[in-house]
């Protein structure tokens with residue numbers, strides 16, 4: 001088949017993200033999209049039906065607009081290959097979910113570790129938690145998407161998608177395109193060197209938005225001057241000499257890593273600039289400066305993007321998504337003699 005390939009990313013709706021989320025997830029995705037949007041479709045969708053599995057958040061609509069704005073403020077270049085859409089605005093997702101439910105087995109879904117983790121020892125677990133990997137398969141298969149940048153925690157679901165597609169194709173003909181195997185996904189996304197920004201106060205842990213201590217994390221909405229202060233008060237060590245040593249000097253290594261990502265400078269270059277220096281304060285000063293500049297720039301861009309701009313992108317994207325998804329769904333329905 002010789003058509004434009006599709007890269008698909010589902011975007012968890014988060015109104016608040018950390019510098020870790022930004023540098024470790026958002027920015028790599030934006031760079032990947034910018035690098036491929038001439039030659040691939042880039043589908044960026046909000047899995048709003050997935051989000052109602054756990055809690056119904058009254059802020060869902062506002063938050064999803066904010067999340068999409070983050071992509072633009074982080075530098076996503078929009079062209080006619082970049083498509084923003086909401087899952088629930090493309091009813092074919094739910095339709096195919098049902099159809100694939102009749103292919104997937106209870107045993108298969110029972111084996112999903114995400115399901116086991118989330119349901120273990122709980123009463124009244126909803127069917128959505130059990131079934132959401134099948135909805136995810138529909139999200140992917142409707143668009144012939146081959147690359148889906150997901151974390152390792154989703155690899156099992158990707159394997160399930162491949163298995164369901166193979167089973168369906170075997171019975172009804174070559175209807176679905178299989179997404180690439182997880183190892184090829186990882187290669188494509190270059191995640192072998194997946195980075196983890198560390199907690200500023202406890203650098204042996206990763207920075208997480210759910211950590212309570214405000215000094216441990218930098219939020220992307222932090223006042224730039226306050227963020228600089230957090231960097232200045234970051235935990236270091238008593239070695240007294242800068243080197244990139246994640247085991248003995250996790251705090252210092254974290255600062256070097258942040259500097260590299262924020263200034264888009266190869267880590268090796270940052271390391272050679274600072275190695276052997278003894279004044280930790282100078283490094284903190286520099287990293288604090290860089291982070292403050294990044295936040296100022298990001299926040300300025302963010303406020304310049306209107307809701308209307310996002311709505312226009314969604315309207316356009318949902319038109320495209322419905323066309324592609326409905327045409328795939330029709331093939332499936334015909335194969336099943338539903339049409």
Ligand code: ATP
Pocket residue numbers: 012018020021022023024025151195196197198206207208209210211
């Ligand atoms: P929580 O504490 O609620 O788990 P989190 O900060 O770990 O929040 P997630 O929503 O779990 O964030 O993850 C969002 C994305 O950010 C994922 O792709 C994840 O791999 C990435 N990510 C999370 N923390 C970091 C970090 N410290 N450094 C780099 N990437 C990160």
Ligand code: MG
Pocket residue numbers: 208
């Ligand atoms: Mg997490």
